[in-house]
Amino acid sequence: xxxxxxxxxxxxxxxxxxxxxxAQSTSPPTKTVPNVPGFTQxxxxxxxxxxxxxxxxxxxDLTNWDGNPxxxxxEEGAIVGESTEKNPSGNSYIAYKGMKxxxxxxxxxxxxxxxxxxxxxxxxxxxxxxxxxxxxxxxPVNLNWMMTGPQADFWPAAQYWTGQFYSENTPxxxxxxxxxVVEGYGNKSKRxxxxxxxxxxxxxxxxxxxxNEYTVIxxxxxxxxxxxxxxxxxMVDDDPKSSNNQPGYIGIEIExxxxxxxxxxxxxxxx
Numbered sequence: 001x002x003x004x005x006x007x008x009x010x011x012x013x014x015x016x017x018x019x020x021x022x023a024q025s026t027s028p029p030t031k032t033v034p035n036v037p038g039f040t041q042x043x044x045x046x047x048x049x050x051x052x053x054x055x056x057x058x059x060x061d062l063t064n065w066d067g068n069p070x071x072x073x074x075e076e077g078a079i080v081g082e083s084t085e086k087n088p089s090g091n092s093y094i095a096y097k098g099m100k101x102x103x104x105x106x107x108x109x110x111x112x113x114x115x116x117x118x119x120x121x122x123x124x125x126x127x128x129x130x131x132x133x134x135x136x137x138x139x140p141v142n143l144n145w146m147m148t149g150p151q152a153d154f155w156p157a158a159q160y161w162t163g164q165f166y167s168e169n170t171p172x173x174x175x176x177x178x179x180x181v182v183e184g185y186g187n188k189s190k191r192x193x194x195x196x197x198x199x200x201x202x203x204x205x206x207x208x209x210x211x212n213e214y215t216v217i218x219x220x221x222x223x224x225x226x227x228x229x230x231x232x233x234x235m236v237d238d239d240p241k242s243s244n245n246q247p248g249y250i251g252i253e254i255e256x257x258x259x260x261x262x263x264x265x266x267x268x269x270x271x
Contacts, residue, residue, distance in 0.1 A: 045229050047107060047213045053266040056096050056250060066126075067094025068145050071254060078263035081254035083116060088257065090138045093147040095126055095251040096265075102247040103270040106216040109263050110154055113209055116258025117155030121168060121251035122216060123244065124149030131169055147251045150244050152216045152225050155255075156208040160199055163206070163225050163232025168253070170243055176223075176235040178202050186239030196231050205230040211263075219270075221245050247271075 033041055057065070059077040071089045072081050083089035102123060112118050128148040134141050148169040155161045165176040175190055176182040179199040184190035196202070205228050206212060217224040221244070223235040237244045250267065254260050 047215075050266050053105075053107070053268045056098070056265040056267055057263070059263070062094070064096055064098030065094050066097050066144065067252075068092055068142070075261070078111075078261040079252060079265075080259065080261045081118070081252060082259045083254050083257050085257060088138065089254050090135055091130075091132075091146070092254050093121060093126075093145055093251045095121070095124070095145075095147055095249045097249065099267075099269065100247045100249060101218075101267065101269045101271075102245075103219050104217075105268045106218075106250065106266070108214055108265040109211045110214050111207075111209070111211045111261045112154060112156055112258055113260075114256075114258035115157040116254065116256030116260075117153070117158060117161065118255065118258070118260040118262075119151040119153045119155070119166065119168075119253045120214065120216065120262075121147045121149055121151050121249065121253060122218060123246060123248035124151075124168070124251055125243075125246075125248050128169065131171075147249070147253070148243065149246075149248050150218075150223060151253065152214060154212070154214065154260075156206050157258075159203070163202065163227050165223055165225060165233050165235040167244060172244075175237070175244075176233040178232050181234040181236075183236045183238070186237065186242035186244070188239070193236075196233070202230065202232060205232075 057079060061074055070087060071083060071092050072094045106122060124147040126147055127143045130141065130146055151166040151168045153161045153164045153166045160178060163178040164174055166174055172187045175184055177199060179196045179202050180192055181194040181196065182190050183193045213228050215226040221237040225232045252262050
């Protein structure tokens with residue numbers, strides 16, 4: 001690749017060379033960290049560092065997890081949710097009932113197969129009436145298996161959504177799209193404060209049909225979503241009474257016809 005680029009540059013075809021390099025690049029660019037004498041850098045990301053964390057999943061069974069057994073199971077060391085044409089789930093959730101948390105860092109691995117989507121609920125509640133119509137074909141809905149609150153979206157088959165901040169089952173819905181830093185006040189206002197990157201380019205960090213490392217940081221009214229080491233979205237909600245700013249459960253969503261797997265779920269809870 002470097003040889004091709006040098007040949008074009010030597011012949012003066014700079015524009016053509018740049019286009020060719022971009023076209024042949026299939027992975028995000030490597031970031032260069034400066035080495036400045038007298039200053040130090042933070043330690044490199046270690047997704048397997050669990051110092052100060054506790055595990056929310058034992059890798060064997062669904063102890064402390066509550067969801068519809070028609071869709072949720074443990075398979076090969078992961079929590080698996082599966083919705084099929086013969087056994088459709090609609091929106092379905094499984095909640096970790098062993099803890100409520102407000103301020104924390106959450107790390108997990110997630111994989112989605114198919115065209116449907118998923119997301120990790122946090123600071124979320126169960127038992128709240130559902131705002132959107134629910135298909136009668138799904139039968140009676142147990143609201144204890146439905147979750148309302150902030151979601152770290154993960155939907156690789158969709159073009160824009162993975163990594164965004166979504167408020168599930170509330171009027172707020174998408175508050176910060178992937179690539180945005182947004183400041184808001186509950187459902188009263190939201191304003192774009194800055195950009196992280198292009199929404200399409202950031203999607204290149206997401207592994208479709210593969211395992212992805214997802215980090216969610218919640219501190220007060222600040223929410224940060226990171227996928228595979230790349231910052232995806234930042235939401236700041238200044239309304240202390242907002243549903244985004246209450247302690248709640250961690251959970252997993254499945255939506256439409258798809259299969260989601262989540263493993264290595266660790267949380268560093270501050271309060």
